[in-house]
Amino acid sequence: MTRDNVLLLIDEDGRVAAWEQPAEELFGWSAAEAVGQSAKALMRKLRAEDGRPREGRPDAEALLVQPTLQGDSMVWRVLAAGDGATTLDAAVMRALFAHPPAELRVFDDQLRMVRAGRGAGLRRDPPAGQPLGVPFSEVCGFAAPEEEAAVARGVLETGVPVVNRLVRGAERSARLGRRVLSVSFLRLEDSGDTVLGLVTLAVDVTERERALRSQALLENVRTAMGHRLNVGDVCQELAEAVVPGFADTAVVEMVDSAVRGEAPPKVPVGPGVLLRQAAMHGLRPVSQVGAVHPLPADTPFSHVLSDLQPRLLQVDTDCAWLAGDPVRASLIEKTEARSLIVAPLVMDDRILGMVTFCRDDPEDRFAHDDLAVASAVCAHAAPCIDRARLYMREWIITSSVQRKILPGELPDRPTVELASLHVPGEEGGGAWSDAIALPGARTALVVGDVAGEGVPAAITMGLLRTAIHTLAALDLQPDELLARLSDTTARLVAARAALPPMDPLVHEPLTADCAIAIYDPVDLTCTIARAGLPQPVVILPDGTSSTLPVPPGPPLAAVDAAPFPATTVSLPTGSTLVMGTTALAEEVMAPTGALRPLLDDAFGGPLSGVRDGIEQAYTRHGRAGETLLLLARTKMLPGERVMTCGLPTGPEAAPIARRAARRQLEAWGLDDETAYTNELIVSELVGNATRYGAPPLQLRLILDQMLTCEVGDSALSAPHVKHARTVDESGRGLFIVASLAEQWGTRYAPQGKTVWAEQPTGIAKAA
The missing domain is CATH 3.30.565.10 (Histidine kinase-like ATPase, C-terminal domain)
Structure with a gap:
C-alpha cells in the first residue's frame, strides 16, 4: 500500500504524527491544525459537529486502522473504508480480533508480528512483557519454529496459501501430552497486489487428532491380529501393529504356564510368576524372544497383574523400583525409553500376560489419556491371544497323541531302506506311515490319511493304525487288508453318527484313505492296493521313473463298497517305491510336478538326503496342510x-x-x-x-x-x-x-x- 492511500499516521502516544492531503480534504482541517493533536480528541470533534459526520466525510467506524513498524517504533495507519476496504470488511476485522475463532496473528512482510488475537482455550498472545514486532520464530509457539518460519516465507514469496497444516506445539499437557495445532498461512496484499504481510490462524486440534490417531491404531490392531494360530505369532502381530503408530518399542510378555498349554492363572497373580517374552518389535533390539524370568515383587509390573490397572511411568521420576527388576532395567537401557505404559492382557478373570509400550523421545512422552488407548488395544488383543492359546493347547495335545501313536523314524529293515517325510499341519492331523514286518522277510508298507484336524483326527488315525497291525498279523493280501480296514472304518463312522446331537463330531464326516504295499525280497515282487490315495511311483536302479498302474479304490468306508483291486509288480533290487498323501501328489509324485526332479534323484544317494531335500523345497514356499511321503528302497535277500x-x-x-x-x-x-x-x-x-x-x-x-x-x-x-x-x-x-x-x-x-x-x-x- 502506498503512502498516497494513507489519511494519517498515529504514533505510540496516540497523537497525530502525519496528516496527508486526503485527510485535509475529508475532514477540513489542515495539517498544521491536526499534527500533534490527540487522535481521540479529533474524532470526538468530528462526531460532535452537527451530531453527525459532515457530508462527504467518513464515519469513524468506516475507517480502517492498520498497525505497522516505523523503525523501532509502532505507528498506526488510518485509511478510509473506501480506500481498499468496505465497511463490511472493517466489521469483519473487528469481529475477528475481538472474538477470534482461532489463534490469529498478523505479521508484516518481514515476518514481524504487528497484531494478534487470542482464540478460546489457547495461550495468551502476546506473552506478558512481549511487545509487538517480535519475529515469527519467537512468537509462533511451535515445537519446530524454524521449520514453520520457512513455510511462512514460502507463502510470502509465492502467495500460495497453506491450509490446515498439522504442527506440533511447543507446550505439553499432562493429560494430552504435546499439543497439535492446525495452522493456516495466508498472504496479505493490497488492491495493487503489493505484499503487506502474513496472517496465521492456529486451531488446537489435539483432542481431535488423538481421537483419530487412537481410532486408526485400534483399526490397525483389529485388521493385523487374529490371522495366525500360534501364540508367539499373534503376540508379534500385536507388537508390530502398535509400532511406530503408538510406541517406539512394544514388548509382549505371557504367563509361561499359559504358553505351555495350561490354563492361565486367576486374578490376582502374585510375585514370582514366570513370564515368557513372547514378542518384541521396535526401533532397537532389546532382548531375545523366548526368555523366561520371574516377576519381582512390589514393582509397577507386579501391581498391574494384581489390580489389572495400567500404569504410566516416566523414567526420570518413577523408576526407583528398577534396582529390584534387572530385566526391566535392561529393557529401559536398551530402548532408551523415557516413558512407559504397562497394560494387562486379561481374558475374563484370568491373566494372560502384559504389554509394555515404550517411547524414547523426551519431547513426545506418553500422557494420561494414552492409558485408555493402551487398555483398548490390550482389550482387543486378549481374545485373539487366548484363541491362539486354546488352539496351541489342542495342538500340544494333538502332537502328543501323534508322537505316542506314530512310530517316529521308521527303522530300516534288512530288505528295505526306509525314509519318511511328515509335515504336520497347523492343527495336526491324521496322516501316518508304517513298515510292518511280515513272515518270510516280507515288509508291509502303509501310508494312510484321516481327513480332519486336531485330536479327533489323531485318535481316529491311531485306531486305524492299530487295526492294520492287528490285521497284518493274519498275513492277508493288501486288498484283503483294505477291505477289512474299510469295515473297521465303517464301524467308527456309525459310532460317530450315534453321538449326542450336541457333540460337534456328529457334524464332521469321517473319511480316510490308505495304500498298502507288501514287498517280497525273495521273489522281488511288490503287491499294492490303494483306497483313495495317489498312484505310487517307482524309481528304478537306472534312474528311470514311472507311475505304477495300481487301479484306484474308493476311500475307506465309502458308501458304494467297491473292491480294492491289487496289482503285483516286479521290483529289481535297488528300486525305490514312493507312496504319499494327496497333498504331495501334484508337486512331488506327478510326472510334471515342480518337485519331481528331487524325487528322481532317489536312485543315487541315501534316502534320508532325498527326503530332506524334498522337505526343504516343500516348506520353503510356505505350503500349508499336513503332508506325508514314504520312500522305500528294496534289497534282495541273499x-x-x-x-x-x-x-x-x-x-x-x-x-x-x-x-x-x-x-x-x-x-x-x-x-x-x-x-x-x-x-x-x-x-x-x-x-x-x-x-x-x-x-x-x-x-x-x-x-x-x-x-x-x-x-x-x-x-x-x-x-x-x-x-x-x-x-x-x-x-x-x-x-x-x-x-x-x-x-x-x-x-x-x-x-x-x-x-x-x-x-x-x-x-x-x-x-
Whole structure:
C-alpha cells in the first residue's frame, strides 16, 4: 500500500504524527491544525459537529486502522473504508480480533508480528512483557519454529496459501501430552497486489487428532491380529501393529504356564510368576524372544497383574523400583525409553500376560489419556491371544497323541531302506506311515490319511493304525487288508453318527484313505492296493521313473463298497517305491510336478538326503496342510539264506523235509536247540500238508531276523488248530506248531496256500 492511500499516521502516544492531503480534504482541517493533536480528541470533534459526520466525510467506524513498524517504533495507519476496504470488511476485522475463532496473528512482510488475537482455550498472545514486532520464530509457539518460519516465507514469496497444516506445539499437557495445532498461512496484499504481510490462524486440534490417531491404531490392531494360530505369532502381530503408530518399542510378555498349554492363572497373580517374552518389535533390539524370568515383587509390573490397572511411568521420576527388576532395567537401557505404559492382557478373570509400550523421545512422552488407548488395544488383543492359546493347547495335545501313536523314524529293515517325510499341519492331523514286518522277510508298507484336524483326527488315525497291525498279523493280501480296514472304518463312522446331537463330531464326516504295499525280497515282487490315495511311483536302479498302474479304490468306508483291486509288480533290487498323501501328489509324485526332479534323484544317494531335500523345497514356499511321503528302497535277500525243496505227496515227505532242514540249519550255523525245534515244526507242517493238502508240495526255509518255515500246497482248505483228547491218536499237529513257534499262520494265493511258522534263530554254534 502506498503512502498516497494513507489519511494519517498515529504514533505510540496516540497523537497525530502525519496528516496527508486526503485527510485535509475529508475532514477540513489542515495539517498544521491536526499534527500533534490527540487522535481521540479529533474524532470526538468530528462526531460532535452537527451530531453527525459532515457530508462527504467518513464515519469513524468506516475507517480502517492498520498497525505497522516505523523503525523501532509502532505507528498506526488510518485509511478510509473506501480506500481498499468496505465497511463490511472493517466489521469483519473487528469481529475477528475481538472474538477470534482461532489463534490469529498478523505479521508484516518481514515476518514481524504487528497484531494478534487470542482464540478460546489457547495461550495468551502476546506473552506478558512481549511487545509487538517480535519475529515469527519467537512468537509462533511451535515445537519446530524454524521449520514453520520457512513455510511462512514460502507463502510470502509465492502467495500460495497453506491450509490446515498439522504442527506440533511447543507446550505439553499432562493429560494430552504435546499439543497439535492446525495452522493456516495466508498472504496479505493490497488492491495493487503489493505484499503487506502474513496472517496465521492456529486451531488446537489435539483432542481431535488423538481421537483419530487412537481410532486408526485400534483399526490397525483389529485388521493385523487374529490371522495366525500360534501364540508367539499373534503376540508379534500385536507388537508390530502398535509400532511406530503408538510406541517406539512394544514388548509382549505371557504367563509361561499359559504358553505351555495350561490354563492361565486367576486374578490376582502374585510375585514370582514366570513370564515368557513372547514378542518384541521396535526401533532397537532389546532382548531375545523366548526368555523366561520371574516377576519381582512390589514393582509397577507386579501391581498391574494384581489390580489389572495400567500404569504410566516416566523414567526420570518413577523408576526407583528398577534396582529390584534387572530385566526391566535392561529393557529401559536398551530402548532408551523415557516413558512407559504397562497394560494387562486379561481374558475374563484370568491373566494372560502384559504389554509394555515404550517411547524414547523426551519431547513426545506418553500422557494420561494414552492409558485408555493402551487398555483398548490390550482389550482387543486378549481374545485373539487366548484363541491362539486354546488352539496351541489342542495342538500340544494333538502332537502328543501323534508322537505316542506314530512310530517316529521308521527303522530300516534288512530288505528295505526306509525314509519318511511328515509335515504336520497347523492343527495336526491324521496322516501316518508304517513298515510292518511280515513272515518270510516280507515288509508291509502303509501310508494312510484321516481327513480332519486336531485330536479327533489323531485318535481316529491311531485306531486305524492299530487295526492294520492287528490285521497284518493274519498275513492277508493288501486288498484283503483294505477291505477289512474299510469295515473297521465303517464301524467308527456309525459310532460317530450315534453321538449326542450336541457333540460337534456328529457334524464332521469321517473319511480316510490308505495304500498298502507288501514287498517280497525273495521273489522281488511288490503287491499294492490303494483306497483313495495317489498312484505310487517307482524309481528304478537306472534312474528311470514311472507311475505304477495300481487301479484306484474308493476311500475307506465309502458308501458304494467297491473292491480294492491289487496289482503285483516286479521290483529289481535297488528300486525305490514312493507312496504319499494327496497333498504331495501334484508337486512331488506327478510326472510334471515342480518337485519331481528331487524325487528322481532317489536312485543315487541315501534316502534320508532325498527326503530332506524334498522337505526343504516343500516348506520353503510356505505350503500349508499336513503332508506325508514314504520312500522305500528294496534289497534282495541273499540266495544263500533261502532254501527251497520240493516234496513228494506220500508219507516219505516228512523224513525228506526233516533231513533237508537239518542240513540247511547246520550250514547256517544255528544251535542244536533251534534245529531240534525246527525239525518238529517241519515234520508237523509237512505231515498236515500230505494229509489235507494237494500236490505239488514245497518246503521253504528263510533265515532273516527270524527263522521262517513255509510249507505250500495247491489246496485252498483252511487249516485250524484242534484240541485233541487224551485217547485221540491225531489232531495235535498244528497245536504242537502253535506251542513251539513264535507265531504261525496261513497265506493264500491264487494257486493255493502256504502255512508258515516263525521261531527265533537262537545262538549260532561255535566254529
